[in-house]
Amino acid sequence: MKYYLFILVAVFLIPTPTHAIEFENRLPESVWEVEMRLQHTPVYDRAFNGYGEEAPLQQLMLWDREWRDSVVGKLQREEQRLEIRMAYGLTEKWMLEATIPLLQKKQTSTLNFVSATSSQQKVLDSLATETQSGPGDISLQIAKDLSATTTWYNRGGFSFRLPTGTSGTPRGIAANAIGEGHSSVGAFFHFNWFPLTHGIRNGIRLAASNELVGERETLDGEKGYYSAGHR
Numbered sequence: 001m002k003y004y005l006f007i008l009v010a011v012f013l014i015p016t017p018t019h020a021i022e023f024e025n026r027l028p029e030s031v032w033e034v035e036m037r038l039q040h041t042p043v044y045d046r047a048f049n050g051y052g053e054e055a056p057l058q059q060l061m062l063w064d065r066e067w068r069d070s071v072v073g074k075l076q077r078e079e080q081r082l083e084i085r086m087a088y089g090l091t092e093k094w095m096l097e098a099t100i101p102l103l104q105k106k107q108t109s110t111l112n113f114v115s116a117t118s119s120q121q122k123v124l125d126s127l128a129t130e131t132q133s134g135p136g137d138i139s140l141q142i143a144k145d146l147s148a149t150t151t152w153y154n155r156g157g158f159s160f161r162l163p164t165g166t167s168g169t170p171r172g173i174a175a176n177a178i179g180e181g182h183s184s185v186g187a188f189f190h191f192n193w194f195p196l197t198h199g200i201r202n203g204i205r206l207a208a209s210n211e212l213v214g215e216r217e218t219l220d221g222e223k224g225y226y227s228a229g230h231r
Contacts, residue, residue, distance in 0.1 A: 024155060024190060026145060027089030034086050041079040047174075058111055060174060061127055061219065067120060073110035075127060077176065080104045081136075093145045101136035103165070107176040119220065126171050126219045134167035137179045141188075153192040159209065160185055171217045173228075182214025182226065 027033055049059040058075040062068035080103065087097040109129050113120055143157030165179020175181075186209035193202040216226035 024153070024192065025087075026148065026153075027087060027095050029089050029091050031089045032086065033088075034084070037081075037083040037085070039079075039081040039083070041077075041081075043076050043078045045074050045076045058127070061172060062123070065120075065123070067113070067116075070115070071111055071113045071124070073112045074108075075111055076108040078106040095143050095145075097141040097143065099139040101138075101165075102134070103136045103178050104131070104133040105168075105176050105178065106131045122221055123219045126217075126221065130168070130176060132168035132176060132178050134165065134178050136165035138162045138164045146189075151194050153194070154190065156187070156189040158185070158187050159207070163214070169217060172219050175216075180214075180228075181216055182228075183212045184209050185212070186210060 025033060045057050046054055047057045047060045049055040049063045051063070056074065057077065058071060058073075059068060061075070062071065082102040084100045084102070085097065086100075087095055089095050107127070107130050109124075109127050111124050111127060113124060116124065138161070140160045140162070141157055143155050146154040146156050148154075161180070161184040163179055163181055163183055165177070165181075167179070168175070168177030170177040170179065170181040186207060188205065188207040190206075191204040195202070211228035213225055213227045215223060217223050
């Protein structure tokens, strides 16, 4: 946790300007750009369940279980994320960007089902109290500056996510493990328009990602093929 403390001190002692729209910088050839971000998600115990209704967090995990309303107790989660983003100018128009996250995830469970069967208890054991920490999935981008004029700056490229986060065992659709356990590939286009009016800037960002099929355990402990959005 020492590096978290260092970043917090730096944030308060070295103020930096922020912007409503995230800027994209053109990198000259052989130039590096390094950025760090700290994100803290405080303790929460509520989420939207499978019907789009706000409910206790365990309802999201157990929303397709008929016995979910018989479970008592509470499920809480908390997350801290430190992202290190590094960009390098390959040429005047091409750049390579990598985002390396360092995460700590805490899950606290007091869930109990008095008359649970062995299979139901196994599901609850999959949601037991645990803390996971370590490097997460690394994201890569290969981008090209498509056009740059006085009023337009456009960029496009390809994105990849590598399953480098290995701490914990991902189970179900909302795992507490570090990393998704599978890769993704995608493409993106960013359009920035400067209308030459002070204080006005418009930006449109389009992105598409294909989550590759991988393997993951269900809350029952069974292994099988997994695609994002399915148990």
